[in-house]
Amino acid sequence: MIDKASIEQLKNIVDIVDVIGNYIELKKAGTNYKALCPFHNEDTPSFVVSPAKQIYHCFGCGAGGDAIKFVMDYEKLSYPEAIEKLASMYNFSLVHTQGQSSLAPLFKALEEINKFYKSNLLHNQQALGYLKERGVSSVSIEKFSLGYAPDSASQLAYLKSHLIPFQDALQAGILAQEGERVYARMIERITFPIFSPKGALVGFGGRTITNHPAKYLNSPETKLFHKSKILYGYHIAKEQIFKKKLIIVCEGYMDVVMLHQGGFDTAVATLGTALTAGHLPLLTRGEPRVILAYDGDKAGINAALKASKLLSSHDIDGGVVIFPQGLDPADMVVQGKQSELHELFSHPQPFIQFVLETITKTYDLQNPKEKQKALFEGIEYLKTLPPLVAEEYRDYLAALLNILPSKVQLQPKKQQTTQPASLETRDAKELSIIKTMLVHPYLIDTVLDIIDIKHIIYHKEEFRLALEQNLEHPKIREILLDDGIITFDEENLHKELLVFLIKYYENKIKQLTHSNIPFEQKSYLIRKYKENIIKLKRGEMIIE
Ligand SMILES: [Zn+2]
Incomplete structure (x- = not known):
């Protein structure tokens, strides 16, 4: 440390x-x-x-x-x-502290409970029966350290007898607490231990074998376990991924286990979440080609579309294999269809083609309006790619839409300014109030004395982030760095906030006059807002 x-x-x-x-x-x-x-x-x-x-x-x-x-x-x-x-x-000598990290007890708790799960599996006929039925071999059970989490009471007793403090087990996500009651999270489930890339046990996935409505369950986010950054099976597949320069990303634990069993030893899976930018550091290590192996149902195709957009915009090479409805990689291994699988993985559809085809398929191209939308969406996507690559795929998009390539306009007509104009409306006053809260946190109370979040129309999220003083958020950095946004000092702030509120009520009145609410209600509200404005102009505060 x-x-x-x-x-x-x-x-x-x-x-x-x-x-x-x-x-x-x-x-x-x-x-x-x-x-x-x-x-x-x-x-x-x-x-x-x-x-x-x-x-x-x-x-x-x-x-x-x-x-x-x-x-x-x-x-x-x-x-x-x-x-x-x-x-x-900087030629700076860091001081390293000796001794255990504060996380050591959490790792220990996970290791201990995993031993228990593993030994339980060997004695549980129902759990073993389930795995056998799915075609999982004993070699795979060993390789992936599969286990079985029994009822809650036995787990609590085991932890106690092995001197694992409940507090550690809670923090490691093994136990959960509701009021006074402490209980195990994984109950009557096959357990799939999840390891960090370096091979440390950080959490579990669990598959019910007693028909619990939640088929799969993951450990919650903990200090050790960050779902959106980890890939299941990565520590086992790592060496082969580097060697073969290939990584197969699928959707489930069982797919990973069975693909490895079938000889596809570079398979990994996301942990019940979509593939996100958080996964990119792992996916790009060793620069492998990435193959997405997803289901052919709507959810699978959608997930593949999002992931393909993400990967192609980061210039990552690879493609998509969509499994026909009702078939998945795990089943194919069980059915001995290794050569078909090999064939599928050898010819994935390249990301960019897949994205463009999927986009155009979602529109009715016989309808000119829909076709226009498909063109627009296709162009928006191409613009996220490296310019030369986008240029390469112009003709492809044009052909899919059956239009002239010249209709695929990748360059913006106007000269682009250095700061791309945001599509969202910007409100200078709101931004100034928010920046003031960021730069002078001691003025936040003054702001909250006079307005609250309901008065903020365009930048609610930024306002909330400023209240939390969340300086890490990109939107907040944008505001801090934008020299065009002025800040108020203590004296001005009060006056500016009153003016801001007056504007707010004037707008409310304007909206009301055009609305269809009953006359009496309308005139009541307008009167109320007008009174508010008069008070504000006198410098009085409004209490609602
Ligand atoms: Zn950038």
Whole structure:
């Protein structure tokens, strides 16, 4: 473990412009620096580094954070690894603390309960019967450390007799608590232990064998277990993924187990969630081709579409294999259809083709309006790709829609400004109030004395984030870095808020006059709002 104080000292000497300037070329622009974003493809720079605030932010893709975050993302390192890297850049000697990390007891609790689950499986005929019926071999049971979680009471007794504090088991996600009652989360389920990429046990997936309505259940998010970043089976498949430069991503635990059993030993799965940007660091390690092996039902195709968009926009090579309705990779292995599977995985449909075809299939192309929508959606997608790649696929989209390639306009007609105009409406006053709350947190009370979130029309989310002082959020960084948004000082703020409220009620009245509510109610409300405005103009506060 790296000593916390030592990390703080390092942070104090690190300069973000230095650090990022080490990796990419920065150009001075006013008080900030600009560059082409290293995290997405673009022609005009929307990546901004602020020496004053020691943060970076990309107005194009939302990437951003401090110097450590940049090194983590750019070099695909973990937090401690990035700290070490920065320390070596600055010739800074970090202090390492001895002894166990505070997470050690949680790992221990997970390891212990996993032993219990594994031994339980061997004595439970029903659970073994289920696995046998699904075609899982004893080699696979061993390889994936499958187990069986019995009733809650035996698990509690086991933990107690092995001196595992309930508090640790709670924090590790093994137990849950409702009021006074403490109970095991996995009950009467086949357990699929989930490991970190380095092979540490961090959580469980569980499949019911007693017809519980939730077929599959995962451990909750804990200090160790982050669903959106982990891939099931990765630690086992890792070596082969690097060797074969191939990774097969499927949807379920059973698919992974059975694919490995069938010889497809680079298979992994997301943990009951969609594939997200959080998975990219793992997926890109060793630069494998990525094959998505998804179900042919609506949910599967939708998931494949989203994942393909994500992967292709990050220039990741690979394609999609959609299994026909009612068939899945696990069944095919059981039926001995390895050569068919091999054939399918050898000819995935490339991501970009898959996305364009799926988009055009969702519209009725006989209808000109629908066709226009399909064209628009296709173009929007192509614009997320590296420009040369997008150009390559123009003809493909045109052919799918049966139109001239020249109709596929990838370049915006107007010259694009350096900061892409947001599609959302921006409200300068609201943004100024929000920025004031961010820059002068002590003024938040003043703001809340006069207005609350219902008065904020366009930037509710940002307002909420500012209340939480969430400086990590991309939208918040955007506001902080936008020199066009002014802030108010204590004196002005009060006056500005009153003016803001007057505007709010004036708008309300305007909306009311055009609405269809009953006359009496309408005139009552209008009167009330007008009274409010009069009070505000006198400098009085409104209490509702
Ligand atoms: Zn970017």
